[in-house]
Amino acid sequence: MxxxxxxxxxxxxxxxxxxxxxxxxxxxxxxxxxxxxxxxxxxxxxxxxxxxxxxxxxxxxxxxxxxxxxxxxxxxxxxxxxxxxxxxxxxxxxxxxxxxxxxxxxxxxxxxxxxxxxxxxxxxxxxPVGLAGLAWFYCGDQIAAASKGGMEAVVQLPSWADQIGRNPGIRDILLAQDPDEYIATMQRWGKAFAYSDESPVxxxxxxxxxxxxxxxxxxxxxxxxxxxxxxxxxxxxxxxxxxxxxxxxxxxxxxxxxxxxxxxxxxxxxxxxxxxxxxxxxxxxxxx
Known part of the structure; x- marks a missing residue:
C-alpha cells in the first residue's frame, strides 16, 4: 500500500x-x-x-x-x-x-x-433510467443534504462515511466547500450523466x-x-x-x-x- x-x-x-x-x-x-x-x-x-x-x-x-x-x-x-x-x-x-x-x-x-x-x-x-439513477446516486443526495443543512449535513451522509473513516482529510475538504458552489458542482456532475442518443458512454x-x-x-x-x-x-x-x-x-x-x-x-x-x-x-x- x-x-x-x-x-x-x-x-x-x-x-x-x-x-x-x-x-x-x-x-x-x-x-x-x-x-x-x-x-x-x-x-x-x-x-x-x-x-x-x-x-x-x-x-x-x-x-x-x-x-x-x-x-x-x-x-x-x-x-x-x-x-x-x-x-x-x-x-x-x-x-x-x-x-x-x-x-x-x-x-x-x-x-x-x-x-x-x-x-x-x-x-x-x-x-436513460440507468444513467438517471447514477445522477441521483452520486449527486442527488449531496444536493439534498447541502440545500437543507449545508456542508455539515453533507459530511454526515452515509455515502461519505467510509471515505472519511479511511481519510479524515476528506471531511475537511468537504467542509471547506461553499454550499451553493457545491450544489452547482453537483448539478454539473449530475448533468454529465445525462443520456444521449449520440453515444452510449x-x-x-x-x-x-x-x-x-x-x-x-x-x-x-x-x-x-x-x-x-x-x-x-x-x-x-x-x-x-x-x-x-x-x-x-x-x-x-x-x-x-x-x-x-x-x-x-x-x-x-x-x-x-x-x-x-x-x-x-x-x-x-x-x-x-
Missing part, C-alpha cells in the same frame, strides 16, 4: 504481482474502494496469471483525496487514472474494469491510446471510442440488467474498432442477484464478490 500525489491529490494504491510483469490497472465501480470484496481477489488471480496489477482508490473513493474542480466525477477519475499511470511510469498498460470502472477505463484509454495494450470491460452503465463521443483501436474484450450485459443495459454493451462493442463481444461467466440475473448482497468487507461480501469468476476468460484474452 502506498500514496502518491497526482494532479494535487493524494491517491492510495497497491501493486501486486511480479515487478517485471506487464502492468494491468483494475478499476472497480461505484464509489467503492480498491479492497472491496472481489476486487483484490480478482487482482490476485490476474497477478498469478502473469500481470503486475495496480489496485487503486479513485478520487473520492477509499483513502484517496477528492477535489471538485473537474467538469465531472468521471473526468476527475479518468484524469487521475492517466496521471497515476504516468507517475508510476507504467508502459504498455492493460486496463480492466467493471461498471464505473469500465467507463473510467475507456475514458482513460482515449486520453492515452498509445500507452494502452488491451482493455477488458463489463457492466457498462447506460440507458457519458463523457465520450463516437470519435473517442473510434480512437481505441487496441483489442477490447466487451462482456455483454444481462437482458435483465437495467443499470448496465444490454443495449449499452452492444452499442459500445459496435463503436469500438477491435472489440470482441462475449457472454459473461454468470446468468442473466447476475446484477439483480448481487445487488442484494450485503457490503461486508470483513466477511468478503459485496456486489463485486463474484468478479473472480471472470479471471479465466480475462487471462485467455489478455495474454494474447
Amino acid at each position: 502506498a500514496r502518491i500525489d497526482v494532479n494535487g491529490l493524494a491517491l492510495d494504491y497497491e501493486l501486486i504481482g511480479d515487478e517485471a510483469a506487464p502492468p494491468l490497472v483494475l478499476t472497480p465501480g461505484g464509489r467503492y474502494p480498491r479492497d472491496t470484496a472481489g476486487v483484490p481477489e480478482l487482482g490476485e488471480k490476474l497477478a498469478e496469471g502473469g500481470f503486475r496489477v495496480l489496485l487503486w482508490d479513485r478520487p473520492g473513493c477509499g483513502a484517496s483525496d477528492i477535489a471538485f474542480t473537474a467538469p465531472s466525477e468521471s473526468a476527475m477519475n479518468c484524469e487521475a487514472l492517466v496521471g497515476l499511470v504516468e507517475a508510476l511510469e507504467l508502459k504498455d498498460v492493460t486496463l480492466v474494469g467493471g461498471s464505473a470502472g469500465s467507463r473510467i477505463s475507456l475514458m482513460g484509454a482515449a486520453r492515452m491510446p498509445e500507452n494502452v495494450r488491451r482493455i477488458a470491460i463489463w457492466w457498462i452503465s447506460g440507458g 457519458p463523457g465520450m463521443t463516437e470519435a473517442d471510442l473510434a480512437k481505441l483501436t487496441m483489442p477490447v474484450l466487451t462482456f455483454r450485459s444481462g437482458k435483465s440488467d437495467m443499470a448496465h443495459t444490454r443495449e449499452t454493451s452492444e452499442w459500445v462493442h459496435r463503436l469500438l474498432p477491435n472489440s470482441t463481444l462475449v457472454e459473461p461467466p454468470w446468468g442473466d440475473q447476475e446484477w439483480n442477484y448481487v445487488s442484494t448482497f450485503p457490503v461486508d468487507s470483513t466477511n468478503r461480501r459485496g456486489r463485486f464478490e463474484r468478479w473472480p469468476l471472470l479471471a479465466p476468460m480475462l487471462l485467455d484474452f489478455l495474454r494474447g
Whole structure:
C-alpha cells in the first residue's frame, strides 16, 4: 500500500504481482474502494496469471483525496487514472474494469491510446433510467443534504462515511466547500450523466471510442440488467474498432442477484464478490 500525489491529490494504491510483469490497472465501480470484496481477489488471480496489477482508490473513493474542480466525477477519475499511470511510469498498460470502472477505463484509454495494450470491460452503465439513477446516486443526495443543512449535513451522509473513516482529510475538504458552489458542482456532475442518443458512454463521443483501436474484450450485459443495459454493451462493442463481444461467466440475473448482497468487507461480501469468476476468460484474452 502506498500514496502518491497526482494532479494535487493524494491517491492510495497497491501493486501486486511480479515487478517485471506487464502492468494491468483494475478499476472497480461505484464509489467503492480498491479492497472491496472481489476486487483484490480478482487482482490476485490476474497477478498469478502473469500481470503486475495496480489496485487503486479513485478520487473520492477509499483513502484517496477528492477535489471538485473537474467538469465531472468521471473526468476527475479518468484524469487521475492517466496521471497515476504516468507517475508510476507504467508502459504498455492493460486496463480492466467493471461498471464505473469500465467507463473510467475507456475514458482513460482515449486520453492515452498509445500507452494502452488491451482493455477488458463489463457492466457498462447506460440507458436513460440507468444513467438517471447514477445522477441521483452520486449527486442527488449531496444536493439534498447541502440545500437543507449545508456542508455539515453533507459530511454526515452515509455515502461519505467510509471515505472519511479511511481519510479524515476528506471531511475537511468537504467542509471547506461553499454550499451553493457545491450544489452547482453537483448539478454539473449530475448533468454529465445525462443520456444521449449520440453515444452510449457519458463523457465520450463516437470519435473517442473510434480512437481505441487496441483489442477490447466487451462482456455483454444481462437482458435483465437495467443499470448496465444490454443495449449499452452492444452499442459500445459496435463503436469500438477491435472489440470482441462475449457472454459473461454468470446468468442473466447476475446484477439483480448481487445487488442484494450485503457490503461486508470483513466477511468478503459485496456486489463485486463474484468478479473472480471472470479471471479465466480475462487471462485467455489478455495474454494474447
